[in-house]
Amino acid sequence: MSGLVLKLGPYERVLINGAVIENGDKRSRLAIMTPNAHILRLRDAIHPEEVNTPVRRVCYVAQLVLSGDADPAEARMQLLRGIEQLSQVLTDPDSRTQLSIATRAVMDEQPYQVLKALRALLPREERLFAAGRA
16 A cells, blocks of 8 residues: 555544544544645644744744645745754754755655654754753
8 A cells, every 4th residue: 555644543633635634533544645645633733822933933834835824835935044044053963954854845845844854853942942041
């Protein structure tokens, strides 16, 4: 079987190409056979009130593209600008790798891959903010 397989918990919600789908009362698996379908687990979604850090802001823009709430062409420059700004601060090799992956994904119009690469930076950002408060 090819495609993406989603394993959903009871009553878990997922956004697929703009439609919110809620699982029933038992665990289940969905096979997504359409290539390039836009899929977002709502438990992983960043809510507007949580957009309070630089990485979260760029993640949110990618999430809006993925959910169909932002025009990909308009968001492209915003994403590239945001990634460039992050690259000025997050200079360690691992962060650079994730930022490169995100940039490539923006250019390839792969919003899920952009979001995935940027979300990997959230723990680093949190540690930097924690160190700054100490």
